[in-house]
Amino acid sequence: MSLTSELDRQDSPVRRFLLEAIALVSDAKRGSSHEQRAKALLESDALPREPSLVPVPRANPSTVGTAFDYRLRYDMSPFSSFNTVAAASLNVLGTGDQTLRSTITDFLEATDTLVENLGPDQCDLTRDEDRQLIRHCVVLAQLESIVRSGGRYQHLSPLRPDLLDGAPESVVTDVAALHAPALVNFGPRRQLIQQQALAHWPNPTFAGSAGIGGADADMIVGNEIIELKTTKTLDPKALRSALTQLVGYCLLDYPDQFQLRAVGVYFARHRWTRTWPLWMFLFPTREVLDWVDHDNPPAEQVVAKRLGELRSQMRAAVDTPRT
Template sequence: MSLTNHLSSKESPIRQFIYECAPQLALAGTRGRRGHVVASSFGFDELLALRTQLPIPEEVKDRKSHAVVAGMALDYRLRMDLPGFNFVETVAQRGLDILAADPGVVHRGKHIHKVLNDAFNFAYLTLQKRDSHPLNLARASVPLAWCESIARTGPYEALSGELGRRIKQAKDAVDLMLSIDDSLLVDIAVMRDAVEPLLDAWNRGIEAGGDYVPNPRFLGSVAVGGADADWAVGDMLVDLKTREEITSSWIRDTLFQLLGYALLDLDDSLGIRRVGILLPRQPYFAAWTLDDLLDEDASEALPSLRADFAVLLTNKG
């Protein structure tokens, strides 16, 4: 079971443990005056007041599918602008490998793998070109998102619907890449441009010697289905969210997800002391210290919390 699924289940001992680590955060945004006061103390009001400036384009019919692909593709598009982006080390590559190992799990699996693999290579070549057009870079990020969906949900689930039909109908990778909707490409490109100042700041910090780990996994990840985050920049764990509607309950849930990741870093290999949520549709970047979320000194509290969490994760099965 994934960390997200654990956090969605009130019966999960993993959820219960994480919530008990941050009792004040658990109250934030709940009904009543106290819930509102606590939410304000965590800065929820600033996020709730945000206006969505970059909504999903009006012409998009299947908004849910668009949102999922746009979010994953944007993650890749932003990583392309940060140091050391390596196609081979991505979850997208893992998805391709999973399909290659058993293409028979879906109808015309060998064809699907070949077309996706060629599209993957197209993305690689696009990134190698100097001064590639922004829409070409956005296009290059989409097959990576498709391949990642195979790793996340499995080949059958990811390819038994519209995506599988689209790839099977494509004669080759060029045909597939040209079939990507312009609305999706523009959406990715404009969201990327909206967060460019933050990318520039991160790049300056990394060039000055700051730590940077894309798509970090944690020592405890294997116990919850291989949990991974978007980026670790310096001492901050960052999650990208392309959500349009922001609510108190959603902010709280997202912060618990990030806190869960921080606790899964059992050996403190990333030195996480802050967490951040990047909201490109607003656009806005919000950050919190672990001191604030835990309501105590994180450096003092984390060793014992992680030790207890490790025991729980070990005994879970």
Template sequence: MTVVSGRTSLTAVLSARNSPARSFIQERFGRWQDLQARYRESAGPLAIPGGPANPATIGSAFDWMVRFMVHPRPDLRLALIGVRIPRVRQAVHELALMLDYPDRDGSGSVGTARFSGPVAGSEADHQLLARACWALALLTDLYRVGPTPGSPLMALAPRSITAEKLLDLASPEAVEELRALRASADRILLPALAARHGAWAVGPTFAGSSLMNADADLIAAGLLLELKTSLGSKRRDGTRRSSLEAPTIMQLLGYVLLDFSDEFAIAAVGVYNARYAHLTTWHLPELLAELAGRPVDLKEERAAFHELLSTYV
């Protein structure tokens, strides 16, 4: 399959130790040890262990699952960006029709990225939806990281791909794991979001996304939420605990800083780890002040980050 090359991503920039953007965030907001300790203490035991399915694809598929849980027809364009072959794109549109997307003009609807929420999610059959989310995850990874050896997509003949063949890529084990993760989100995440009335966005991009690829998971009426399915770190006795890793903190801060014009009015940030059924949120001004060790003028920090990125990206 053909992948569209593009700008570097926020994730890649923050992973590079010599990156000016990473240094900017660490130097200004690097006091996160106490935050990490509180997070570890607040998280309970591992509730949903990993299985034989690829953990990275599970994470991406769960992102898609949550999008369908908060909107009946979330925007599918992220799964289409990396594919130029018309037949593959058509297969995604066929998949959309199976998930009750309208086809008013014959070209196929790709759904909605922004809406006034909360709203009811998709009513599609849960197993069908899990299989669809697995296929969408594989296509999204094609855009984000390029063709990956061992990816089930690589075994398909691109010009013979259909929606059914995409659905068949999900193993029973992957579907079962996604079912358990969905049940966790149904119980913990959705009730916490139900009171957040206002502007919602799934897969939101920011003003700064014009300088580097950056799309968050979910913004619900001012809450920027990062979704995780990580198993966490191992204790000496072999059990696992949920950890708030530095890359996750930097990624959240990166999204906040890239919202140069305060388009999303982000007032809080949070992390939901479905494997632990654990949701934590932080009031943004208080979090920034703690991580910086001083009061923070977010408008000034965004302007400085914008200037930094404009000089080297």
């Protein structure tokens, strides 16, 4: 189970709570008295419907999305591949097969060495260097898919002695095309991270994550949590879904560990990105509109108090027994 799975379940208490609690997202649907104003704040009526970067034929969309996430995280700051979801494949696959365990371990070590040598967080890579790192990201994505599927990996069977041989060129090409404009978009954040003006947490989990089977976000930069999307579809429903997921992550941060105060989305195929202050999604829409109209956002103590209330309700929803 995960936050995404919870939101997909019609009978989930977490889904029910979030859909009721995040008023601005709910009011952006048809029929609300605040529909037009809510849509304007989300900019959901001006979305680019057609992707500017179409998928490469035969490139697995799920693998592309996860590999793109890894590649962009490496632009922000270095991290050990042994601290990724992909590394958990050692426990899923490598417990009874020492050869396979050694193959995965060697790959993770080689990935860390490559990242250290290339320094993607410090400089732009050449085309060949970029594709080399992307190929490693594709394998990380494949290993992560094994973990998230509970060890089912028939689509990758048999795993090759050199895992990099199993990275399809179609996926590498697709990720490379998505990554180039994303690097430009995330350039200002990257520079602030380099200057140590902002912190970066790749693939963070939260205090409440374990309660729903391990909810993990794409990245946090400073006080902004960011969702990365590589889907062909960007419509109001897709945007509302992404925002609900992001606010859900914020509410799973029960002790306010990350001090999240903004949510952002990046739809890579459409090159469309936006950031909103978190408080817009915490209060009734009529209050949000009043603050916006008077250009007078709520004070931090008001936001913190409201966050505490909603997090308590989120915890109760997470702890509700599943039928």
